[in-house]
Amino acid sequence: MSEVQVLASVQQFIERQHGHFIDGKWVNVDNQQRIELINPATEQVVSTIAVGSQGDVEKAVHSAHVAFTNAWANTSPYERGIKLNKLADLVEAHSEELAQLETLTTGKLINLARHLEVANTVIFLRYFAGWATKIHGQTMQPSIPSANGEKYTAYSIRQPVGVVAGIVPWNFSLMIGIWKIGSALSTGCTIVVKPSEFTTLSLLRLAELAIEAGIPAGVINVVTGAGQTGQHLIDSKLVKKVSFTGSVPTGIAIGKQATGNDLKHISLELGGKNAAAILADANIDEILPTLLQATYVHQGQVCAAPERFLVHRSKYDELVQKAAAAIQQLKIGSPLDESSMLGPLSNKPHLEKVKHYLDLAQQNQQIISGGKVLEKTGYFVEPTLLAVKDINDPLFLEETFGPVISVTPFDSDDELIEMMNHSRFGLTASLWTNDLSKALRLIPRVEAGSIWVNMHTFLDPAVPFGGVKASGVGREFSDAFIEDYTELKSVMIRY
Ligand code: NDP
8 A cells, every 4th residue: 555645734844944932933942953853664864853952941931931920820711721622623623734743753653643642632632621610629617626706717729830841752742742731731830841852743833733722822832852951841940840751760860850959749650561461251352452452552652551461371372372363464564554553663762672672582482473673674673472481581570662562371360460560560451351340359459550451551531540659650631630730729717
């Protein structure tokens, strides 16, 4: 099949000499250093981005602070909701353009970019828009006894924390960027976003669309660059909250940096080594398509996706044989070709990381299926299934963030729980069974922020999401995000 035609508007956008998007406009950059954005399918340079200096970051934070105290503070919750909905309409209207920008820089399949990343960006934006008018405190009856007949009443209000720093990874930059932007704007905060240096363009385009949507200048700013630019942002005195999504080591460093000096609010959405537990009663033919789709979507570069299959010994051989046969049918190809089922990994450093794990599995003779880097242009690797027996094996313990899945048998519920929880991570998990009674007994014993039954990697804005253990701090979505983006103020009155 042929590749989809890159839109003229996309071509024009990538050919621009991008600066940062600050105070509602493009600004010239302090330094001339630039980062090349590489198309992971072709290894060609797509575009370049600016490297944000401390001065650039301070301009952006200042703009966000002024917007927080003036324009956005004077915008009613109703108007905030209207503007977020308008932005959702514009994202929908420009969906093909945004999807192509994602595909060209991340290697995400075009259909995934359209139907998951951009479509969910719209859904999440509309969800957050609805919250703008529903943020409230409580009234309380004080409990202290009255000495001289005086009475007391008390209430609480929720107020936006102020300027938020949103630091975003490369795997779903537009959608994860919107989780932070939507949370910030609906609660009355303003934001400076630092996208990943590997995939920056879709969030830059979104910042332009926000101005078209009537969101005041300075409410959303985007400063581009690598880790150093993110550090400047976290260090800025006017930043009151850091919302970070990325790896555990970076998250821990950022958490220390953000809380070390002035106790900024933090939410950290970090990595996982998520287990999918296939119980003895599971019908392998029925569950396999859903399980494999959740596992290999976006080449496994999904924080919530399973990387460990734990299979009841009675079903182990059947699962291994059928899964290996199914993944050999997955067509690897250009992400712009609508018939491709797997594209490339998103960037070269990540390819090297995944290759390290494939080499390890090769040395230990653990490969059931796949295991190779394709000898062609682009960062393509085969979807891989590994037999891992030892729960202290690095392939059982370490996040590969690629299409590399370990399969391990278990015999009893207790052994299953021990294996599931034998991890520093605790992001997601799934149970594949029709035995609801057993599932309900196991769920409280699993150390994970999200657990699915007969599904995996399914994020809904109405359901809280976040990790336990080293997988993070804080929750996104539902009403849980409100706590992270607001301060709770108590008011007490004597009368
Ligand atoms: P990184 O931790 O490498 O980077 C995340 C972001 O932080 C990027 O914008 C990066 O910039 C920036 N950054 C890197 N170093 C610093 C620093 N010292 N100070 C401030 N900012 C910094 O993660 P990846 O981008 O590689 O993303 C993959 C990881 O993210 C995986 O572990 C995955 O599990 C996790 N993830 C978690 C999700 C969740 O919701 N729990 C969702 C998606 C991914 P740059 O890229 O320019 O270096």
